[in-house]
Amino acid sequence: MDYQVSARKYRPSAFDEVIGQPHVVQMLQNALTTKRLAHAFLFSGTRGVGKTTVARILAKALNCEQGPTSHPCDHCPSCADIASGTSVDVVEIDGASNTSVDDVREIRDNVKFAPFRGGYRVYIIDEVHMLSNSAFNALLKTLEEPPPHVVFIFATTELHKIPATILSRCQHYNFKRIQRAEVIRRLRHVADQEQLVIEDRSLGLLGRAADGSMRDALSLLDQAAAFGGKTVTHADLEALLGAVPQELVRAAVRAMQAQDAGETVRLVSRLLSETIGKSFAAIWSSMSAISWWPRW
Numbered sequence: 001m002d003y004q005v006s007a008r009k010y011r012p013s014a015f016d017e018v019i020g021q022p023h024v025v026q027m028l029q030n031a032l033t034t035k036r037l038a039h040a041f042l043f044s045g046t047r048g049v050g051k052t053t054v055a056r057i058l059a060k061a062l063n064c065e066q067g068p069t070s071h072p073c074d075h076c077p078s079c080a081d082i083a084s085g086t087s088v089d090v091v092e093i094d095g096a097s098n099t100s101v102d103d104v105r106e107i108r109d110n111v112k113f114a115p116f117r118g119g120y121r122v123y124i125i126d127e128v129h130m131l132s133n134s135a136f137n138a139l140l141k142t143l144e145e146p147p148p149h150v151v152f153i154f155a156t157t158e159l160h161k162i163p164a165t166i167l168s169r170c171q172h173y174n175f176k177r178i179q180r181a182e183v184i185r186r187l188r189h190v191a192d193q194e195q196l197v198i199e200d201r202s203l204g205l206l207g208r209a210a211d212g213s214m215r216d217a218l219s220l221l222d223q224a225a226a227f228g229g230k231t232v233t234h235a236d237l238e239a240l241l242g243a244v245p246q247e248l249v250r251a252a253v254r255a256m257q258a259q260d261a262g263e264t265v266r267l268v269s270r271l272l273s274e275t276i277g278k279s280f281a282a283i284w285s286s287m288s289a290i291s292w293w294p295r296w
């Protein structure tokens, strides 16, 4: 069987499966139900929080045989084509590698064609802030008078780089960082599905390292599995993440508490050598997190 990274394998395929963005999902579903649909959507937020995932689900919702609908069926030919990335009505463009005005002109020349199967031609432009100024200007012409069957979905990690003229023509949705507890819950689900043996505290460590990005969390889990096989030990994970080994920190604090100068120096120097490249602040913050820190 072909190996598929977890972030793709476990990518949500319906609005109900999207994690951590209930406000965005609700607003989009309401817009679909009441048929108050914009011609241009702008999804902003940090990496790996579900912008392109939601863009694809929205494309399905617009083009589903039963659509536009807030609950695309996921089975009709249109939904199936979008899910497999073979739909001719949904065009995904990476703004990072298609930055020129010619790339946008090509879009402009193509928007006039009617959709092949669904009701809309949907253009998903990822990293849209990377477009050049002249490309933005060319895009603006289309946004000013969009053909009725065209919907643009822009995604960006850098909202401040989007020109105001573009912003004002988009319905803007702000994607939040995903809460650590939700990231951890999802990691547990994926780990169980993949039959990985991993402790809860290890998932906690991954959740913290991912910093609100589900894609980062799942990539780290894949790396941990590649490193440790089906059983991921906490020590392996700390080594992989370059994290400060908590056991060592606790031992060092215990030695200080016992006023054992020799042992303290030995453990602290081991800590420093094992976490070389890590700032002292990181060690300090993990030490200060220990609740039984002795009072001097």
Ligand SMILES: [Zn+2]
Pocket: 063, 064, 065, 066, 072, 073, 074, 075, 076, 077, 078, 079, 080
């Ligand atoms: Zn469908």
